[in-house]
Amino acid sequence: MSSILVVGSAAFDDLETPFGKAGKxxxxxxxxxxxxxxxxxxxxxxxxVGEDYPKDHLQTLEKKGVDTQGIKIESGKTFHxxxxxxxDMNQAHTLATALNVFESFNPQVPDAYRNSDFVFLGxxxxxLQSSVLDQIRHPKFIAIDTMNFWIEGQRDALVRAVSRCHAxxxxxxxxxxxxxxxxxxxxxxxxxxxxPQILVVKRGEYGAVLFDHGQVFGVPGLPxxxxxxxxxxxxxxxxxxxxxLASHGSDSISPSVLRRAxxxxxxxxxxxxxDFGFTQLLGLxxxxxxxxxxxxxxLTAFHQA
Amino acid sequence: MSSILVVGSAAFDDLETPFGKAGKxxxxxxxxxxxxxxxxxxxxxxxxVGEDYPKDHLQTLEKKGVDTQGIKIESGKTFHxxxxxxxDMNQAHTLATALNVFESFNPQVPDAYRNSDFVFLGxxxxxLQSSVLDQIRHPKFIAIDTMNFWIEGQRDALVRAVSRCHAxxxxxxxxxxxxxxxxxxxxxxxxxxxxPQILVVKRGEYGAVLFDHGQVFGVPGLPxxxxxxxxxxxxxxxxxxxxxLASHGSDSISPSVLRRAxxxxxxxxxxxxxDFGFTQLLGLxxxxxxxxxxxxxxLTAFHQA
Numbered sequence: 001m002s003s004i005l006v007v008g009s010a011a012f013d014d015l016e017t018p019f020g021k022a023g024k025x026x027x028x029x030x031x032x033x034x035x036x037x038x039x040x041x042x043x044x045x046x047x048x049v050g051e052d053y054p055k056d057h058l059q060t061l062e063k064k065g066v067d068t069q070g071i072k073i074e075s076g077k078t079f080h081x082x083x084x085x086x087x088d089m090n091q092a093h094t095l096a097t098a099l100n101v102f103e104s105f106n107p108q109v110p111d112a113y114r115n116s117d118f119v120f121l122g123x124x125x126x127x128l129q130s131s132v133l134d135q136i137r138h139p140k141f142i143a144i145d146t147m148n149f150w151i152e153g154q155r156d157a158l159v160r161a162v163s164r165c166h167a168x169x170x171x172x173x174x175x176x177x178x179x180x181x182x183x184x185x186x187x188x189x190x191x192x193x194x195x196p197q198i199l200v201v202k203r204g205e206y207g208a209v210l211f212d213h214g215q216v217f218g219v220p221g222l223p224x225x226x227x228x229x230x231x232x233x234x235x236x237x238x239x240x241x242x243x244x245l246a247s248h249g250s251d252s253i254s255p256s257v258l259r260r261a262x263x264x265x266x267x268x269x270x271x272x273x274x275d276f277g278f279t280q281l282l283g284l285x286x287x288x289x290x291x292x293x294x295x296x297x298x299l300t301a302f303h304q305a
Numbered sequence: 306m307s308s309i310l311v312v313g314s315a316a317f318d319d320l321e322t323p324f325g326k327a328g329k330x331x332x333x334x335x336x337x338x339x340x341x342x343x344x345x346x347x348x349x350x351x352x353x354v355g356e357d358y359p360k361d362h363l364q365t366l367e368k369k370g371v372d373t374q375g376i377k378i379e380s381g382k383t384f385h386x387x388x389x390x391x392x393d394m395n396q397a398h399t400l401a402t403a404l405n406v407f408e409s410f411n412p413q414v415p416d417a418y419r420n421s422d423f424v425f426l427g428x429x430x431x432x433l434q435s436s437v438l439d440q441i442r443h444p445k446f447i448a449i450d451t452m453n454f455w456i457e458g459q460r461d462a463l464v465r466a467v468s469r470c471h472a473x474x475x476x477x478x479x480x481x482x483x484x485x486x487x488x489x490x491x492x493x494x495x496x497x498x499x500x501p502q503i504l505v506v507k508r509g510e511y512g513a514v515l516f517d518h519g520q521v522f523g524v525p526g527l528p529x530x531x532x533x534x535x536x537x538x539x540x541x542x543x544x545x546x547x548x549x550l551a552s553h554g555s556d557s558i559s560p561s562v563l564r565r566a567x568x569x570x571x572x573x574x575x576x577x578x579x580d581f582g583f584t585q586l587l588g589l590x591x592x593x594x595x596x597x598x599x600x601x602x603x604l605t606a607f608h609q610a
Contacts, residue, residue, distance in 0.1 A: 018487075087487045182323075182392045185530040206511040207525055218525030218604050220512055225490040259607040299523050302564040303602045 002140075002246045003042040003067075005113050006033050007132045008122025008235070009102060010047045010071065014082035015276060017089065019228045022276040026057055028079065029122035029145070030071075032232035035281040036239025036268040037120075038064040039289055041246035044113045046070035046132065050078040050101045060282070070110050074101040089230040089273075090204035091173075109135035118246040120238060121165070123147045126157040133164055140250035143167040143198075143242060145234070151178045159194060167198035169238045175201055184209065185216075200241065200262060202234050210262045217259045222270045222292075222299055229276045233269040236281065240268030267292045307445075307551045308347040308372075310418050311338050312437045313427025313540070314407060315352045315376065319387035320581060322394065324533045327581040331362055333384065334427035334450070335376075337537035340586040341544025341573040342425075343369040344594060346551035349418045351375035351437065355383040355406045365587070375415050379406040394535040394578075395509035396478075414440035423551040425543060426470070428452045431462040438469055445555035448472035448503075448547060450539065456483045464499060472503035474543045480506055489514065490521075505546065505567060507539050515567045522564045527575045527597075527604055534581045538574040541586065545573030572597045 008030035015022045030047040037043045044067040051073065058068045079102035082095040107128055117140040121129040129144060142165040150158050151174060158178070162168055168175070168191050172184065179187040188199045188211035199211040203221070210217040244264040248257050267289060271280040313335035320327045335352040342348050349372040356378065363373045384407035387400040412433055422445040426434040434449060447470040455463050456479060463483070467473055473480070473496050477489065484492040493504045493516035504516040512526040549569040553562050572594060576585040 183530065183532070185528050203511065206508065207523070209525070209528060216528055216604060217607065218512070218528070219607070220514070220523030220525050223490050223514060223521055223523070225488065227488070256607070256609070260609075263607050297608045299521060300605050301608070302522065302524070302561070302568050303606075304561070304565075 001041055002117040002249050003044055004037055004118040004120060004242050004246045005044045005046065005109070005116035005136065006030055006037070006120040006122060007046040007107050007129070008033055008120075008124060009079055010049045010053065011079040011081050013231060013277065014080075014095070015229055015231055016084040017229050018085070018087050020276065022229070025277040026054070027081065027232060027277060029232075029235040032235035032272065032278055032281070033120060033122060033239040033242075034061060034066045035064060035278050036236040036272075037243030037246070038066050039268075039284060039286065040240070040243030040264070041118075043067065043243075044070060044116060046107050046109055046113070048072045048074055048101050048105045048107075050074060050076045053078045067113075070108075070113055072108070074104075076101045083231065085230060089227065092231070107132050117141065117250045118242055119143070120242050121145070121161065122235065122238075123150075126150050126154050126161045129161040130157070130164065133161070141166050141245065141253060143169050143238065145169050145238060146174065146178070148174055148177060162191070163195040165196050167200065168196045169200040169241065170202065171234060172201050172203050175199070198258065200265070202237055204230065204233070208237065208262055208266055210258060212255055212258050215255060217262060219263050219266050219296065219300065221266065222295060224270060224274065227273045230273050231276075232278060233272050236272040236278075237265035237269040239265075241265035263293065263296050264289075267296060306346055307422040307554050308349055309342055309423040309425060309547050309551045310349045310351065310414070310421035310441065311335055311342070311425045311427060312351040312412050312434070313338055313425075313429060314384055315354045315358065316384040316386050318536060318582065319385075319400070320534055320536055321389040322534050323390070323392050325581065327534070330582040331359070332386065332537060332582060334537075334540040337540035337577065337583055337586070338425060338427060338544040338547075339366060339371045340369060340583050341541040341577075342548030342551070343371050344573075344589060344591065345545070345548030345569070346423075348372065348548075349375060349421060351412050351414055351418070353377045353379055353406050353410045353412075355379060355381045358383045372418075375413075375418055377413070379409075381406045388536065390535060394532065397536070412437050422446065422555045423547055424448070425547050426450070426466065427540065427543075428455075431455050431459050431466045434466040435462070435469065438466070446471050446550060446558060448474050448543065450474050450543060451479065451483070453479055453482055467496070468500040470501050472505065473501045474505040474546065475507065476539060477506050477508050480504070503563065505570070507542055509535065509538070513542065513567055513571055515563060517560055517563050520560060522567060524568050524571050524601065525604065526571065527600060529575065529579065532578045535578050536581075537583060538577050541577040541583075542570035542574040544570075546570035568598065568601050569594075572601060
């Protein structure tokens with residue numbers, strides 16, 4: 001089993017959906033990713049928080065097998081995001097962003113993290129994603145995410161960072177924007193021409209599509225009777241995906257392991273959306289995860305051998 | 306093998322998508338449905354056309370195993386629809402509608418059709434859907450489709466028609482509108498309370514979801530390198546779905562047959578969208594259909610038994 005280095009944000013979120021509100025709850029890509037991945041593999045987390053960040057949450061992460069020595073505590077306030085969703089929760093509407101300590105974030109990878117085989121570059125400034133990679137000695141499998149803001153403002157730096165990765169894990173709308181093409185088969189070709197042979201397109205409630213060396217795999221979303229808050233679902237997906245891969249080690253990334261990683265990503269995301277924040281991710285067990293995985297097996301089975 | 310009675314429209318369509326235009330080509334729900342279903346089972350078609358309708362198309366249908374004696378030729382012009390799609394082809398924009406002979410359509414089911422076991426009530430006035438059912442002696446499996454226009458204007462008559470059916474096959478946006486709920490798990494419960502134990506939700510490029518006696522099955526859409534025109538994809542889906550069921554007979558509608566029917570519906574729809582109109586449906590073979598079915602098997606396989 002390999003450990004995973006993740007770099008991303010830690011935040012306070014104010015959230016509003018048609019099903020309720022939550023004020024100043026913990027969030028951020030590094031939190032969702034780490035908690036999700038922790039059920040599969042050890043995680044080493046690189047992020048920055050302010051003095052207002054709750055210390056007991058760092059202890060919670062440690063108990064889950066997440067190494068937090070890479071989470072720097074700076075004087076000032078933690079990154080704060082306020083967002084709102086309509087019934088179509090595939091699209092977040094940002095109400096307010098206060099970068100705070102995140103504004104001057106310059107990720108330093110602790111020496112103990114530099115031999116990580118698996119690396120996940122969460123959605124931060126593209127140049128910082130590249131700078132994290134520069135600090136890793138011999139990464140075996142690197143995945144990257146991003147968002148519309150960087151695609152619009154820093155596309156060249158972003159494509160440079162993407163070109164150094166094995167996998168791009170990204171929302172459907174954003175891969176269209178990044179590749180400047182609507183068709184996702186075409187988008188996968190363009191991404192492949194940049195470097196990554198693996199593209200995972202996240203489609204919210206519609207599931208995910210994996211392009212892997214020219215093959216394609218699709219998994220539908222699990223229809224849920226209750227969906228409260230989609231925040232963090234994408235990072236949770238990435239955590240399940242990378243966690244499952246890392247649990248197999250970098251020499252065992254076969255097409256079928258990548259397919260099951262895509263399902264485990266969907267499994268983990270399906271928990272996150274059932275409540276506000278990452279509440280659901282705190283109380284999982286391997287049994288609950290396997291039970292949900294088998295719901296996906298049931299959901300998708302049709303072929304008589 | 307049972308035959309299927311279908312009632313629906315025959316039309317001339319003017320179509321515009323980001324990938325081209327087509328003027329005055331043949332369309333209508335009865336055509337898409339019949340051609341699609343014809344690869345699985347004999348079809349008996351009830352519709353109405355004007356004197357401008359090409360006779361050789363009726364011969365084409367007959368050669369495909371579609372009985373056309375229920376297609377009435379009235380004096381006047383054939384129904385005409387003009388529509389446009391943006392890149393997001395899940396939503397059609399109607400530019401013009403001329404009902405013509407369709408305005409006074411009062412479907413008469415020929416006596417030779419009245420013993421049909423399988424019935425598909427395509428998208429027409431809800432009261433006419435009910436009137437068709439009144440003319441069938443002992444239908445074993447009835448499915449129905451509809452559209453926003455009838456949901457908005459004739460909801461009570463529509464729910465009455467739906468309540469007499471075994472299956473509702475409908476677009477995602479429309480089932481939300483019809484059941485007045487956003488969540489499709491909840492929507493399936495409401496539909497079940499009306500009568501139909503089977504709900505098939507069509508999600509365009511995102512595939513389809515089948516709710517069947519409380520079980521749920523999902524199939525993703527097949528990512529295609531080229532999609533030209535989504536017109537008729539929903540009716541093509543219904544044709545593949547019903548055709549596959551009818552090929553097994555009404556005593557063999559098991560959960561696994563319903564799942565494979567959902568996949569065959571998706572298979573047939575994936576052909577239709579690759580060109581304008583129903584061009585693709587004219588030249589298929591059982592071999593091409595099986596090949597595409599196996600692409601869906603490949604697309605969705607992940608579980609190690």
